[in-house]
Amino acid sequence: MQLTTFFNPFSRGWQFRELIYGMAKREILSRYRGSWLGVLWTLVTPVLLLLVYMFVFGLIFKARWPQSNGVDEGFASLLFCGIIVYLMFSEMLTRSPRLVVDNANYVKKVVFPLEIMSWVALVNSLFHFLIACGVLLVFLLLSGKGLAVTLLLLPFLMLQFILFLAGLSWFLGALGVYVRDVTYVSGFLATAMTFLSPVFYPASAVPEKFRFLMDINPLTYYIESFRKLLVLGEIPNPISALIALIVSCVMFYFGYWFFHKVRKGFADVL
Known part of the structure; x- marks a missing residue:
């Protein structure tokens, strides 16, 4: 792979950064157009969700997360982080x-x-994700737990996640032009991943004979690592982090390659 080819996905994104920013901003604003609170819903929604989790799981079910290092962690914050x-991930998978x-009208514009x-789409999802992360961090501060120094590693984990989602989006976006059923399959997978991923439970709680389902699920690493x-203030396993980085890079470049490989036929299909 030539050096120019290696950096091409990044250089193209940087070249059209103003267009990406403008389209993402318009999309975010249009989502809340006509509502009383407008963009403030991006802050209100995760706050309300966190309060609901605290009430339902903390006060009603009195749920407790399996102990980590002998310390009983707050169920609401761990659950909210996974969600x-x-x-x-689900938004990128289904969209x-x-x-x-x-956006077929753009296809014939060479x-x-x-x-x-x-x-x-990724900037849009990332915007809402970062707002929710901010709510989580404020909650941790107000609950007296404080912020861990491991937060300094968050940008590296985010970069891995972004590379994986970008590659997945390019692949599904191109495949969806030729195979419309991909939309329905993605919707089913998004629902199934709610339960097949450690969203409402830690991966360690899965019985050993079903642990392979967690191991082959790429979302497992990211949910557990973000938590x-x-x-938790812990550092993810270095071996798992390296494997996830390799998978993310492969997905990123494969998705980009596949998108441009089949792009010439978009106009004929649409």
């Missing part, structure tokens, strides 16, 4: 197959960089 990671199909549609960095 916001899942929601970002990506229709990114090109829903000069329009179609691959930025995935960046726009460790944000809530």
